Amino acid sequence: MKAANRIAKIPPYLFAEIDKKMAEAVARGVDIISLGIGDPDRPTPGHIIEALNREARVADNHRYPAYEGSARFREAVATYYRGRFGVELDPDREVMALIGSKEGLAHIIWAFVDPGDYALIPDPAYPVYKTHTLLAGGIPYLMPLRKENGFLPDFDAVPKDVIARAKIVFLNYPNNPTAAVADLDFFQKAVDFCREHRLLLCHDNAYAEMTYDGYVAPSVLEVPGAKEVAVEFYSLSKPFNMTGWRIGAAVGNAEAVEALGIIKTNTDSGQFTAIQHAGVEALENNPKAFFEEMNLVYARRRDIAVEGLSSVGLEVEKPRGTFYLWVPVPRLYSAAEFTALLLDQAGVVVAPGTGYGEYGEGYIRIALTVEEDRLKEAMDRIARQVKL
Ligand SMILES: *Cc1c(COP(=O)(O)O)cnc(C)c1O
Numbered sequence: 001m002k003a004a005n006r007i008a009k010i011p012p013y014l015f016a017e018i019d020k021k022m023a024e025a026v027a028r029g030v031d032i033i034s035l036g037i038g039d040p041d042r043p044t045p046g047h048i049i050e051a052l053n054r055e056a057r058v059a060d061n062h063r064y065p066a067y068e069g070s071a072r073f074r075e076a077v078a079t080y081y082r083g084r085f086g087v088e089l090d091p092d093r094e095v096m097a098l099i100g101s102k103e104g105l106a107h108i109i110w111a112f113v114d115p116g117d118y119a120l121i122p123d124p125a126y127p128v129y130k131t132h133t134l135l136a137g138g139i140p141y142l143m144p145l146r147k148e149n150g151f152l153p154d155f156d157a158v159p160k161d162v163i164a165r166a167k168i169v170f171l172n173y174p175n176n177p178t179a180a181v182a183d184l185d186f187f188q189k190a191v192d193f194c195r196e197h198r199l200l201l202c203h204d205n206a207y208a209e210m211t212y213d214g215y216v217a218p219s220v221l222e223v224p225g226a227k228e229v230a231v232e233f234y235s236l237s238k239p240f241n242m243t244g245w246r247i248g249a250a251v252g253n254a255e256a257v258e259a260l261g262i263i264k265t266n267t268d269s270g271q272f273t274a275i276q277h278a279g280v281e282a283l284e285n286n287p288k289a290f291f292e293e294m295n296l297v298y299a300r301r302r303d304i305a306v307e308g309l310s311s312v313g314l315e316v317e318k319p320r321g322t323f324y325l326w327v328p329v330p331r332l333y334s335a336a337e338f339t340a341l342l343l344d345q346a347g348v349v350v351a352p353g354t355g356y357g358e359y360g361e362g363y364i365r366i367a368l369t370v371e372e373d374r375l376k377e378a379m380d381r382i383a384r385q386v387k388l
Pocket of ligand 1: 236238246
């Protein structure tokens with residue numbers, strides 16, 4: 001047996017490796033604190049679980065779901081976007097249910113990238129954009145996210161010949177892994193760039209609801225005319241503590257949504273309708289109050305971690321979005337070395353910046369996904385390892 005060549009192009013999934021090392025340490029009896037994976041530690045709100053219970057008993061929901069998502073779910077997403085972002089969406093043509101936004105981010109590439117086409121992808125970034133570009137035979141053109149640019153890509157730095165062969169641009173703000181945010185001016189620039197060069201703009205808005213200190217994250221679709229070039233990926237996973245449920249949506253440009261639908265109908269058969277309807281409950285039943293509650297939890301954790309790190313000279317800015325800290329590693333170490341040191345010597349799992357791309361060198365990512373006492377313990381353990 002020999003797997004396809006395209007498999008050999010794909011580096012091992014970052015967290016699969018970290019999980020393996022972590023499992024080995026746990027087996028050795030080490031008390032591990034995991035700040036590695038971006039997976040909320042608190043449970044899904046009870047009213048959403050109850051909605052699933054109810055919907056699971058509805059016999060109609062036991063059949064194949066509508067591939068584009070149930071009308072109720074698509075309408076709920078459109079209504080939510082109007083209230084939250086002031087964005088009008090046609091639920092029939094401009095909204096599609098996803099089996100988690102990761103699924104849509106992967107499949108949109110198959111809908112737009114032919115072999116030899118470029119995809120403009122930030123570096124560091126959520127790995128899916130790059131891996132699926134490679135799987136589809138496309139060429140990732142990596143746009144460095146540098147601290148001095150606020151971790152925003154510089155579109156003017158993309159070579160003309162690359163732009164000429166490009167099809168698609170990925171952005172993600174609030175950003176994983178750098179925790180940077182972008183304002184509407186930046187999104188306007190991105191829309192202008194994509195309109196000028198006839199590119200599809202894919203905005204991954206997985207962290208739209210996870211913001212702090214009064215900051216409210218925009219949708220790229222708030223830019224006037226953005227729908228001509230943009231599609232946005234919205235996820236219920238992180239803000240509702242629903243990562244295991246697999247529910248999200250692609251919204252925006254109708255042609256992009258339709259093309260994505262062609263890949264999806266030929267690949268999956270949609271998400272269980274009962275889960276979509278539990279998603280409707282999440283979106284309709286006072287989500288803002290829940291986000292405020294969770295964001296207070298994360299903001300307190302953020303402050304604890306930032307203080308702990310700063311006290312030993314690891315200078316990290318307080319992020320206004322996501323539930324990550326993007327922490328510069330001490331000068332003596334690479335990202336991988338510092339990650340290994342923390343796991344082996346401190347029993348703390350973090351993600352090496354290089355897991356998100358070469359421009360992640362010099363950083364680790366800390367996820368604020370443990371309760372305060374464990375987070376304090378993790379910071380104490382990290383502090384003991386940091387000799388500056
Ligand atoms: C977690 C995450 C996703 C995936 O979310 P799902 O909706 O659970 O698939 C997408 N993009 C980014 C940047 C993420 O961090």
